Amino acid sequence: MGYSPYQTAGSQSTLYDLFQQSKFGQQKASSSTQKQKQKLKEEYEAEIKAAQEAALAKQKKHGGFFKGLNILGSFLGPLGAGLTKGISALGQGNQQRKGAKLLLSGVDSDRWDKLFTRNASRAYKEDAESKQMSKGDVFGGAGIAGLTGWGMSKMMGGKKDEGLGKKMFEKPENLESIAPKDNIGIKAPAYGEKLGDTSSVWKDSIGVDSGFDTSIVNAGGRRIQAPDLLSQTAPGAMPQVGQNIQNLGSSMRNIGSSANPAMGGINPDLISNPIGRLVEGKATPFKRLIEELTDFTDLKGQKGFGAAMDKTQQALMLPMLLEQMFGGQY
Amino acid sequence: MYQQSILQSLMDVGFGQMDWSQLGGPGMSSENIASQFAGHYGLTDADVVPGMFQSITPEMLQGASYKTYAPQIQAQGQSMLPDLYKGLGGQAATKAAGGFAGSGGFGQQQAGIRDVYGKGMTDTLSSVRQQQSQGIGNISDLISQWHEMAQNITVGA
Numbered sequence: 001m002g003y004s005p006y007q008t009a010g011s012q013s014t015l016y017d018l019f020q021q022s023k024f025g026q027q028k029a030s031s032s033t034q035k036q037k038q039k040l041k042e043e044y045e046a047e048i049k050a051a052q053e054a055a056l057a058k059q060k061k062h063g064g065f066f067k068g069l070n071i072l073g074s075f076l077g078p079l080g081a082g083l084t085k086g087i088s089a090l091g092q093g094n095q096q097r098k099g100a101k102l103l104l105s106g107v108d109s110d111r112w113d114k115l116f117t118r119n120a121s122r123a124y125k126e127d128a129e130s131k132q133m134s135k136g137d138v139f140g141g142a143g144i145a146g147l148t149g150w151g152m153s154k155m156m157g158g159k160k161d162e163g164l165g166k167k168m169f170e171k172p173e174n175l176e177s178i179a180p181k182d183n184i185g186i187k188a189p190a191y192g193e194k195l196g197d198t199s200s201v202w203k204d205s206i207g208v209d210s211g212f213d214t215s216i217v218n219a220g221g222r223r224i225q226a227p228d229l230l231s232q233t234a235p236g237a238m239p240q241v242g243q244n245i246q247n248l249g250s251s252m253r254n255i256g257s258s259a260n261p262a263m264g265g266i267n268p269d270l271i272s273n274p275i276g277r278l279v280e281g282k283a284t285p286f287k288r289l290i291e292e293l294t295d296f297t298d299l300k301g302q303k304g305f306g307a308a309m310d311k312t313q314q315a316l317m318l319p320m321l322l323e324q325m326f327g328g329q330y
Numbered sequence: 331m332y333q334q335s336i337l338q339s340l341m342d343v344g345f346g347q348m349d350w351s352q353l354g355g356p357g358m359s360s361e362n363i364a365s366q367f368a369g370h371y372g373l374t375d376a377d378v379v380p381g382m383f384q385s386i387t388p389e390m391l392q393g394a395s396y397k398t399y400a401p402q403i404q405a406q407g408q409s410m411l412p413d414l415y416k417g418l419g420g421q422a423a424t425k426a427a428g429g430f431a432g433s434g435g436f437g438q439q440q441a442g443i444r445d446v447y448g449k450g451m452t453d454t455l456s457s458v459r460q461q462q463s464q465g466i467g468n469i470s471d472l473i474s475q476w477h478e479m480a481q482n483i484t485v486g487a
Binding site for chain 2: 014017018019021022025026028030032033036037111114115118
């Protein structure tokens with residue numbers, strides 16, 4: 001066998017090809033690695049986002065209820081305010097504690113700590129751990145909030161809340177002595193022999209500056225044209241001087257039914273109660289309070305700013321209602 | 331020696347005991363390499379993908395094998411032999427000896443011929459060894475790249 005330059009060159013070129021092949025394979029592997037890193041990064045970020053959203057949702061849960069409770073508390077005197085503030089803070093604190101726990105439990109830190117996400121994962125974990133609360137923290141916060149609520153209410157001149165709990169569970173008829181009907185609603189002025197002078201009555205009592213023939217007032221959320229109501233009052237049923245307009249209710253109730261049966265008459269309580277909410281029936285104040293709070297916190301099925309405004313309005317009316325229930329004492 | 335250290339490094343990662351020829355076998359598929367390296371670096375199989383680990387091809391193994399270059403040595407040696415024989419026993423040798431074998435001039439001529447042959451063969455052998463070493467180096471680089479890819483996922487690079 002003679003010397004073959006082709007053979008020598010051949011083995012060298014094969015080696016060179018191998019080197020090139022290896023280099024190409026290395027580039028492919030690097031590309032795959034980068035893709036995998038990107039995929040893992042996205043997976044990590046999605047996990048963090050999901051944990052944060054879950055924590056936020058948990059912390060916001062029952063938020064409307066606690067807000068309502070705080071509003072209510074500010075009208076219940078020092079002890080009531082302290083109590084509701086404390087309960088509210090306890091509930092909110094507990095929700096925050098549970099939410100903060102989700103920040104940690106929702107993320108697989110063991111896994112991400114081993115990957116290139118280590119720095120980000122550790123920073124996140126430190127941040128989440130700093131947001132953790134013990135049950136002691138929650139109770140402590142609730143106590144401080146309760147004391148603050150109590151102190152604030154005292155500063156605002158709140159009175160001793162005797163029998164608050166009792167009143168909350170009393171039937172409305174028993175509350176008459178606390179909040180007599182003469183003190184609420186619209187009372188006819190002492191001048192004028194009859195309600196024929198209705199323009200003054202409506203104008204002075206409700207503050208609507210309008211003429212006798214054209215005045216339209218809003219009583220209890222319904223538009224009532226004063227002259228019509230009064231002109232259709234049955235003969236002999238005209239109220240006397242100083243008589244509470246709410247007494248007109250019994251006669252007015254019949255007006256609608258006779259004149260226009262479809263209208264079904266006017267409920268006298270709509271006149272006796274200027275905020276348009278009925279304080280009648282057998283529901284206790286506590287039950288009504290819960291209903292109000294439920295209405296306030298339940299926004300399901302309602303969308304937009306208008307719905308939110310309606311709910312806010314209801315919430316603002318709640319203290320007024322309570323004030324009436326307890327005769328403005330609490 | 332070099333090949334043995336490479337095999338040992340693979341055993342450290344978790345591959346079983348194997349010989350050099352098994353590096354291109356089914357036990358060294360991309361999937362298996364990914365799984366072994368993931369385990370070695372405390373990762374899960376979901377953290378790495380087989381595409382990150384280029385397997386060793388039969389050509390790479392061939393480039394790292396002495397057998398690949400043996401014909402080249404043989405051919406080079408044989409091509410030098412006629413000159414060697416001629417130098418050792420031909421006219422040039424007779425002339426150098428001055429008609430008498432065993433003279434000083436003859437000895438020097440013989441040594442010179444051997445040196446020329448030896449140098450030629452040494453060059454050939456060196457060249458072949460260098461090529462084989464590059465072939466082994468390719469495989470070594472590839473294994474280093476496996477480590478690099480896995481480390482890239484673990485702590486970043």
